Amino acid sequence: MENSGGIQASLAGRYAAALFDLARENKALDAVETSLKTLESALDQSADLKRLVTSPLVGRDAAAAAIKAVGSTLKLDTLTANFLGVLAQNRRLRQAPAVIAAFRAMAANHRGETTAQVTTAHPLSADQVTALKAKLKTRVGRDVAVDMKTDPGILGGLIVKIGSQMIDGSIRTKLNTLAHAMKG
Structure with missing residues (x-):
């Protein structure tokens, strides 16, 4: 798989590349892409979710617990839900929209x-x-x-x-x- 150097150079690109590699290894590219689309839609529609993702005041544990509940509510696949938990623990939830865009570009490139x-x-x-x-x-x-x-x-x-x-x-x-x- 050839990834654009520009995508991987960014923080979000590195996270997206890691998620892409895991999804490809687990043969879950479609499931992850569908879950990310669902998450993106939820971020666009919910001001509370957007605040959770962007607020620096939400602690690691609180963000991880909240994002776990969001993953369950949105019925995200396990790999995506776990990945979001990693973003929360690393205080990188703010990068989620950019990760989604980078993942989508990698998946499209993978499909030609x-x-x-x-x-x-x-x-x-x-x-x-x-x-x-x-x-x-x-x-x-x-x-x-x-x-x-x-x-x-x-x-x-x-x-x-x-x-x-x-x-x-x-x-x-x-x-x-x-x-x-x-x-x-």
Whole structure:
């Protein structure tokens, strides 16, 4: 497995690489990836969970106990739940979102895919996501895993990031460009 040196150079990347290696050895890549997606969704939706993960005031033991309860509630696989316990004990829960992103990139690379981060104003339907993946595949020449985010602030359109490439087709950017052009 070839990992990007840039991913592994970060703290979150090293944790993600360790989790990826454990998941691959235990043939649990899909289960871990599903659990991480569930955790990411919970972090986006729960202010209390986000506070638990980011607060420096929560002690190691309290964070470990809380994250164990969260893992049980979210029905995370054992490997992911144990890994989160390690993050809590090492006071690295704050790194969880970056670990999730790095793990997802490693898993996509392992499957021969590239990952595209797509931001839309509104959630896309399954058909729209499928069509977007097909367009991106023709552009990059590989299968594309799509990491979807919604941001109503872009007003409409979408922003696609693949590696260092960014395609900004958002209405907000178009309006800003037009306003700048009108100023002279």
